[in-house]
Amino acid sequence: MFKTFQVVALLLICNTLFSQQAKPIDHIVKRLMDTAGVTGLSIGIIDNGKIECVKSYGYRNKATGQLNDTNTVFNAASLSKAVFAQLVLHLVDKGKLELDKPLFTYLPKPLPEYENYKDLASDDRYKLITARECLDHTTGFPNWRQLNPNRNKKLQLFFTPGTRYAYSGEGLYLLQFVIEIITGQKLEALAQELVFKPFDMSRSSYVWQTDFTANYAVGHNQDGDTLRLVKRTEANAAGSLGTTIGNYTRFVYYVLQGNQLSDALHQQMFSPQIGISSSHQFPTLTTDTTSKYKEIQLSYGLGWGLFKSKYGQAFFKEGHGDDGWQHYTIGFPDKKKALVIMTNSLNGESIFRELVEQVTGVTIPWEWEGYQPYQPTVALPAATLAQYTGRYKGKFEIIISLENGQLKVEVPSEGLRKTNLYPASDNSFFIKTIPVSIEFAKSADGKVNQLSVLDEGKVYEFSRKE
Known part of the structure; x- marks a missing residue:
């Protein structure tokens, strides 16, 4: 089965977009990359439950002139979180974890007695945090303690867990910590066993692998200069995944199919867990609210953002790393359609709105995401x-x-x-x-x-x- 699937998954020519459109993807992608100065980009398209296109453009390293291909390893940044969510829900289905059981009850000693969580000793609200709240970003934590708005770099709870949305890598990292204790296995071993091997993601890992060395991308800043690549030696569920466009598109394909999960849990993944009324996703603890996204029912599910589209429920996940990584994934479970975009350029986000619209006909909540569309340039002698x-x-x-x-x-x-x-x-x-x-x-x-x-x-x- 996998061999047949790989043939489909590694198609290099994309002739049509989401079936009803006939404009070649090459024309759209190259125009946007040239106009916005996107150094490198890879794209995967799933249509009617089949992988129709996986293709790469531009440079994996502009300074050396090396080009991207579909086996080039990218830092997935926050796309890592969606893979981790799949792993977590698989453990739930196996009875290893309960979504609504407080995480502290799985630990052999109180959470604040662990060095990394000593800051929580004076706030018992940590006892309310569950796996569900980690996956739907309602823990009350800042994104990262280093970004604590009080500027003390401490891990604090800024609201009662479960009461509002605030994107948090710390929440996913806490869940990783608890799961590693429950299973007695490190995240990388669990991911290989439960996701990467079953989904045939042979060039994916939460830690740097030596076989990545022959074909990996580096990030580029807005001016196209290369940035230093961080080769992760410790797994972090929130952002250390290395993967290829082929592997990640395959992952999204299986997510759409509901592989590994019961129908009930697969449905929960794409069901709103918490409504979102914040004006922007970042800064994560902003108290500014808006009714602007009420019409599209912007919300968060289990590991994925959600909104209503012309194809029914849409799920999405962004990825951003200041060292040159900007990605976007959007899917439509009812239609078995999805689009994966991975870029190694800090200009990548500037084309996401237009690229997604051109390929899918759907407008993403780009202002909430904080995406600034590219500014056109002219050629001067x-x-x-x-x-x-x-x-x-x-x-x-x-x-x-x-x-x-x-x-x-x-x-x-x-x-x-x-x-x-x-x-x-x-x-x-x-x-x-x-x-x-x-x-x-x-x-x-x-x-x-x-x-x-x-x-x-x-x-x-x-x-x-x-």
């Missing part, structure tokens, strides 16, 4: 760019230079190293890494003599130094 180079004096000194056809800005006194400037028009430019734009102006004789910086709604003027 080197002669036009060269006229803007020089030093400009105002509140501080700005240095504009031209290197290999790329205009760059540098502000040494403010700590801004050489950063790419992208042309929005023949005299207006923007920076991708920070929300700043620059506009050049000419004097009556046609020479560039000043620039204006727009930063957080304020305009600063600078004059060119002769």
Whole structure:
């Protein structure tokens, strides 16, 4: 069965999208990547219960010129959480774990007596936390203790568990800790046994494997520069998974089919556990609310976000790593359709809204996710760019230079190293890494003599130094 499935799963030519569309995927993906500066991207499409397309584009390492392929290992970032949720629910079905039994009852000693959870000693609400609340992100924890809004880097409960949604990696990590005690096995061993081997995910692991070395991707920043790859030696359910587009698309295929799970538990996975009324997903503990997403019934299930779409219930999961990883998965259980997008570029999220719409015809809750659509650029000749180079004096000194056809800005006194400037028009430019734009102006004789910086709604003027 697996051999037949692999032939289907590794198709390299994607001729149609979600059956009813005829526009080739290559045209859409390449246009968006070129326009937004996405260094590398891989995509998987499941339609009518079959894997119709798995394909890769761009670089796995732009600095070395190495290209992505469908066996290239990516850091899955938070897509790791969905795999862990599948593992957890399998243990529930086997009777090893109960969704609504407080986690502390599985431990041989009180949770705060473990070094990693000593911060909870003064708050007994930790006794309310269950596996369900870890999977639907209602534990009350911050995303990570290092992001504690009190800036004390302590693990704290910010609300009573189960009462509201707040995305938390700490919740998944706690559940991992408890499961490893219950089973007497480490996460990596459990994942291999319960998910990776049954789903034929041979190039997937929660820790770095030596056989990844021959074909792995590195992340890239907004300017296309390579970032240092973190090779994980300890498994973290919330974000250490390494996998390929072929493997992860296969995982989503089996999730759609309900493999390993009872019908009742599979239905629970895609059933709303908690409604979401927050204006944005991040920062996770925000108290700002909105009714904007009430119409689509934005909520969280067991391991997946949920909303209503033209295909019925949609499930989704994003992945983001500041070291150059941005991913998105969306599926439609009623129609057995899904789309997996994996990028090794910090420009990836800027195309997710449009790419998902083009492929599926569905609009994702992109504003809630915090995705900023890409800003289009124009092509300018080197002669036009060269006229803007020089030093400009105002509140501080700005240095504009031209290197290999790329205009760059540098502000040494403010700590801004050489950063790419992208042309929005023949005299207006923007920076991708920070929300700043620059506009050049000419004097009556046609020479560039000043620039204006727009930063957080304020305009600063600078004059060119002769």
